[in-house]
Each structure stands twice: as C-alpha cells, then as structure tokens.
Amino acid sequence: MDLLTDKTASMSFFPGFRRLDVTVDDVQFAGVIGGNGAPLLLLHGYPQTHIAWRKIAHDLARSWTLIIPDLPGYGASQIRTTKPRWTKQRVARSLTALMQHLGYQKFAVVGHDRGARAGYRLALDYPDLVTAFSSLAVVPVLDAMSAVDHQFAARNFHWFFLSQPAGLPEKLLAAAPDAFIEHSLATMANGLENIEPQALAIYREAFRNPKVRHAICEDYRAAMNEDMDLDRIDRTSGKKLLCPVQVLWPTSDPRNTAKTPIEIWSQWANDVTGMTIHAGHLLPEESPQAVIAALRSFLPIRV
Template sequence: MRTPGFFPGFDHLDVDAGGVRFAGVVGGVGPPLLLLHGYPETHIAWRKVAPALARDHTLIIPDLPGYGASRTQTMVPRWTKRRVGAALVALMRALGHERFALAGHDRGARAGYRLVLDHPGVVSQFASLTVVPTVDAMAAVDYDFARKAYHWFLFAQRADLPERLLAAAPDAILDHAIAVMNANSDSVIEPAARDAYHRAFRDPAVQHAICEDYRAALDEDLAHDQADCTAGRRLDCPVLVLCSSAQNVTERIAIWKAWADDVTGIITTGDHLQPEDRPEEVIAALASFFSGTTPG
C-alpha cells in the first residue's frame, strides 16, 4: 500500500524488524518521534499533523503490525502489545534510534505505554491521545461504553466468527466506526483517505490482525497491566494526556498519575479521531510537549 500523496516530501518506510515487515513513511529533521495510529486506521491518520511536526522532528510513522501494509511473519504467538512494543523498538533501532519520543492514538497509545513500561530508558516523552491503560478502561466499562465500543467485545470473540462477520461487511463496519466517532464529515476524513482505509480494512489478513489485537487486549494485555499494577511499575518519562471534549481530563490525569510521576493533560475540542478532527490543536499540544515547553 503506497500512499506518497498523503505525505509529500516523505520517504516510504520498508524495514524488516522484530518479525514485522514495517510499512509507512519517514521524514523530517531533528530528534526522532514515533507516531502510532489507532483503530480503524493506518499510518495515514497522521497526514494532517506530520508536515508541521516534521519541521523539528524526524518522524517515523508505521502501520502497526498486521494493520495497513505492515506484515507479520507469523500470527502465532499472538501480537500482544508487549510483542508489538518490542517490534517497534527493533524498528527504531534498525533506523538508528536508540532513544526517541512517542505519540500514540487509540490502539497506538496502548502499544505505546506498553513499550515505555517494558523498555525503560528508551522513550524520552510519551503522549497518549484519548486513551487510558486497558486495565483502567475495562474497570470503568458501562452500558454507554459497551454500546459505542461494541467492537471491543465482538472482535475479542474466538476465531473465526469475528473474522467472518468482518469479511461480510467491512465497509459498513468501518463506516459505522467513523460515524460513531463523529468523523463522517469530509473535512475530517476526506474521500481519498476513507478509500485508503476501506482498502486496508477489506484485507482478510488485516481483519484477522485486528481481531487478534482485541483478543489480546482482553487477555494478555489486561494481564500484563494487572501485573504491573501489582508490582508498582511506572512509566519513566513525562506523559501528555490529550483528551477529546467528551472526556474528563481531570479524571484521566488522575488515572495516569497512578502510572507516571510527570503528567500533563489537555483537551481538544473535537471527538475521538483527534489528529484528523482537530489537527491544529494536536500540533500545538504535541509541538509544545516534545519541545519541552508547557502545553496549553
């Protein structure tokens, strides 16, 4: 999946590392910054934010393992966030980056905080867009969450029922997800980007990877979070919590302060797909945070 039109001036990423053939883009100048997308997207989720951030950072923007065009050598054992994090560290080292900053949205943020926890000293700063740790998210599940985020529990069912349902109506499932996230407007996801997401989402290999991602969330990932809570493990870098307007920033800062000593929270005025919905606000927050100044 070649998408140079979404990132003018960037180079294609095509690197074997950690059991993954990573696809995506790289570009910019300055210290390295890894950007990780979420569900139901690919690396092009960062297309509106990347040009501004690339003025001061070398951006590495991959498809997550199994998503988009990043292909895994095998799906066994399952690609837990721990395994994804290790592969991302291998990717960054293959590109010559032993230490780097990281911003993750949605699933990418879950891979991101796991990477920070499992690889102390590797991440200089971590920004979590719209996410709290899985163990905290699941502890707060109510009927409203279950209704809006039904896919958490559908995709986590045993293979291959979710895969068969996804294969039957991939465009409808993706379009429903976008609508629930209040991102139906072409000003948020323009037709070319939606078409790219559709193409990726129709791939049976991607559908299986997505289901395995959500199975891991309610199994291994949850167990890893619970073990870290018990052991008192913490993120060893500053954390930026970027919340959408529908989220309680005070509550989310409190959650993250149980995981890290240095936590800052900011609210963007849009909905869940922050980098596409409110790119200028995301740029301002991330640029300030990664430059070491106070966001806001």
C-alpha cells in the same frame, strides 16, 4: 488496489517524506519517514493506518524526524507469524527493533487509540529508550475495562465483538467490511464527512484485506486477555512510566469514571500533564492544529 499500491497511494499525503519499508522481528513494516531533528515515533489507532497522521506530519517534521509506520498487521505492515499472539508487549518489542534498526537509541512516542496502548507498553518495558510519551484519547486498558458500563459497551461494542474467539468475528466481518469500518469511523469522527474521501478510500481498502481484519481481531483479543493481565501485574508491582507523560482527551468523549484521564494516568507515571481537545475520538484528523500546539508544548526538541 493491492498492498503495494496502498504503500504508494499513501505517499501523496506526505510530500517530502520517503517510504518506510523495513523487515525486523517478524514484521515487514510499511509507512513513511521524514523531517529533521530528534526522532519521534507516531503510532496510529483502530481502524486506521499511518495516514491518520497526515494532517500534522508536515508541521512536526520541521522540528522532529518522524517515523510513522502502520502497526504490525494493520495497513500494509505484514506480520510473518501469527503465533504467539501479537500482544502490545510483542508489538512494543517489534517497534523497538524498528527504531534501533533505523539507528535510534532514544526517541519520543505519540500514540492514538491502539497506538497509544502499544506506546505505553513500549515506555513501560523499555524505559531507557523513550524520552516522552503522549497518549491521545486513551487510558490504560486495565482502567478502561474497570470502568465499563452499558453506555461504554453500546458506543464501543467493537471491543467486545472483535475480541470474540478466533473465527467468528472474522467470518462476520467478511460479509460487509466496508459497512463495518464506515460505522466505526463515523462514530469516532462524528460523521464520515469529517474524513476526506481519499483517506477514507485507503482505510476501506486496508480493511478489505482478511489478514488485516484478523490482525485487528487479534489485537482486541490480546487487549482483553494478555494485555490486561500484564497491566494488572504492573499495577500490583508498582511499575511506572519513567518518562514525562502527556494526555490529550476529546471533549466529546462520554467518560464513565469519576477520575479524569490525568488522574488515571497519574497512577502510571509521576510526571503527567494534559488537556482536552475540542474533537471527537480522531484527534489528529479532527483537530490537527490543536494537537500540533499541544505536542509542540510537550515534546523534547533534543534526545
């Protein structure tokens, strides 16, 4: 299965949608677009692709126009240049360019995992564009790293492995890409049996691509360096998200901080609400109906 086949294969998860194939700001974006209503940008996480939203897209498309890309470098979204590094700030800029290319000047953002990190950077840097932001299973990287202990490090070792200097993790991943992604997904979803075989096959195929693996490593390197530095600058200056913020958090997450996710996000925004979702880390795939209900109660119907 090559990248073109992967783009086609994913369409079976999104009946009634059309393919997204747009080149802007050094990214050839792939994904899907469909639905009716105000624009809603859905951003997936590691180690997935846009099909992470397959279980909630059909319902949300009744009320919103969904733009669901692979993140730059992930899945079938190919990046034209690798330097400077694809920090979340650069990713946010490219996503903004994508939305404006499609004709959307204001839109809501829902992000899971890495997609939420790109999403909050987008909302911070382009406050006039983002009408609402929902973060699934994520707090800002500065807060996440400030609370790291041995339990977090053991469960999330990939943060520290993938962010090692360029070359080493890429070489090691090349030896057994399927084993690594299957371990990651099994840990996040409380077992691979919770991800249907067709979706797992697409996740595997994407991760077998050396360029995708390198982009993922660069994503984590950016998180540990430029992204965290920029978060620190924004925290010090008092910069905040101006839009309403929703936090959805998995019940199974072993948090290692005295502050709740809502309390953490309240340091970054004045209008924060949220709730826990009975699931593991992969909220949209494990508990789609609960996520749909939470998003419907939060997202604006109109721009």
